[in-house]
Amino acid sequence: MAEAARIPVIDISVQGEEEQFRVAEELVDAAIEYGFIYIKNTGKDIPVEDIENAFKISEEFFTTTPLEEKQRCSIQQNNRGWTGMNYETLDPKNQRAGDFKEAFNFGEFNEGKAQQPLPSTFVPYESQVSRFRDLCYNVCLKINTLLGIGLKVQPTDFFTTAHLREKGPSGTTLRFLYYPPLAKTQADREDVRAGAHSDYGSMTMLFRLKGQAGLEILTRENTWAPVPVCPPGTEDDPAPPILVNIGDLLSYWTNGLLRSTVHRVVFPGPGKGAVEGESDTEPRYSIAFFCHPVGTTSLTPVPSERVRSFAGAGDGTNGNPYAERKVLTADEHLQMRLRASYLQLYNEK
Template sequence: MAEPTPIELPVIDISNPHDPAVGKAMLDAAAKYGFLYVNSKGTDFTAEDVDHGFELSKKFFASPAAEKETCRIEPNNRGWSGMHIETLDPEHQRTGDFKEAMNFGDFKDGKAQQPLPPSLKPHESEINDFAGLCNKTCTRILTLLALGLEINEDFFTIRHDPTTGPTGSILRYLYYPSLKSEATKSYKHDKDVRAGAHSDYGSVTLLFQRPGQPGLEILTPEKTWAPVPIIPGNGSEAEKKKYPFPPILVNIGDLLSYWTDGLLKSTVHRVVFPLAEQRSEDPQDRYTLVYFCHPVDTTELVPVPGEVVRLHRERTGGIGEGGIVGFGGGAGSLEAGKRPLTAHEHLMSRLEATYGFKKDE
């Protein structure tokens, strides 16, 4: 069996977040694919920032289970989740995801608002700094999307400002063990995945990846799975030299799709064991750093104003009266009742489906 053909996604330079032409390019990519790359040279991240983030991640996941247990994930979506704890596609998965994760919520005055394990306590300020860079990058992306939608450029950013209240934003360390690991002994080909099919719950997601550790696939409009390259293009040495580190992969979440009545795509995606790894004599672990950008908890999810969204609604009918949120993985959907749904209510419902948490928790 041959590897499926990788999808080609645009690479966008966000160094000038006030350029309407860049906003239009970002809107076009978000409406067509729901995924795009951000040129790493157009951000405030250095290669050292990213390398250090991965070093901290590896240090944490290599620490004893007893230490990780001291910060087990709670209903507020902060903390450590072990192997098979998260089930992103409960309708189709035989078992939970083949991964571990560590989630960091909002920091306040540079301090984590959650327990930190011994391996990470000395690095609290560095984790906070990385999350801050992620938030700054998301602010640029949200500004550009507003320009592309021809609305006030601060429409999204003022609703994602953590200085105005708590948000659901999460910085996440992810570890997917390779097929040579004890943790994957129960893996069954064609039945199990590293992360089940799902769409992201929030507004914008940033994904940092390492060369040689593939696995992400997106569901195309033709309903086939297409791998997403870590380095866009042909993966040649010349292509790699364009970037200080692999371009940040950006995808649209459910909330931006809802806000724009379906104009922006919240594309279903998953993480698999690629065929090349299954055939390899030396399969590699996969590590990623992810930032899930969410609005302030009290934000009401009402459709974006403006002609671009209005014309889309007239042309397609939008996503339905009341606004259905939640597009993938059998994780469930929400319908707004007599008042607009809030960002926090949407997030809590999605987490309940993923982890089995109860709303009253």
């Protein structure tokens, strides 16, 4: 059985300036070393019942919605809508087939109403999905603020301000995901459910269900390590910790100091990368909140002495090919990554 990734568990629900500064430093240290952080789920920032409800809505969509309803809301070049099995290819250079997953991407909501076509399955739950998206957004603002404090950015709310909705539209996306078990696909055990990739935005919040295996990260030693849903010490928490990972844009902003770690989802199988107590024999459901800054945001390095002193320390990519600076704004980076992942979508136009 593969050794699990050792990722810190941090409680961000602390009060008081001294405690806040301590947590901010812990977040920065984890973001530098691992690029992934477990956020202890106490239910204060996102109530457990909201998470459970979001999973129920997701499962109902994927299991009961007719194909023609899903196709009516197929993904568009704005990254909103449904993608079917094998349509997205996150690692096109190394995959023989597209990802073995389905997904539905929600963009912005206005007064509880989605600003995109929705399958009829989602319509009764529209306001609930909007609420869940807002809860995720607010936690991301909180984490961005803490990262600014930990990096001593001037001003400390630099990251937070760049993500404010009132500043303009962004690529922020709430994504429901469904991965069928191997027996329900045409995949081989060596195929991947989601190809190796880094995330496109500034950070991602990932919600998972107990017992469902598959996520792996690429370590600094260039080996794949499984990421447990419940790391040691969290088994009795009200819900599994929320997994937060640094995306490409925070890596750009910090000259590669914060690590945008490559990760994937696999069919681990018995004795092959599966964490004890987890398996891939049942469907895997997950929910990802991809937090993006306002699309016109420039990706020039942030005003931080720690970032300035890091500049030039190695190539700053940490093995991530997308960490090399190629674009100038958040939207330009998003479009570059989408074109690489959705060849059919962009070739059809």
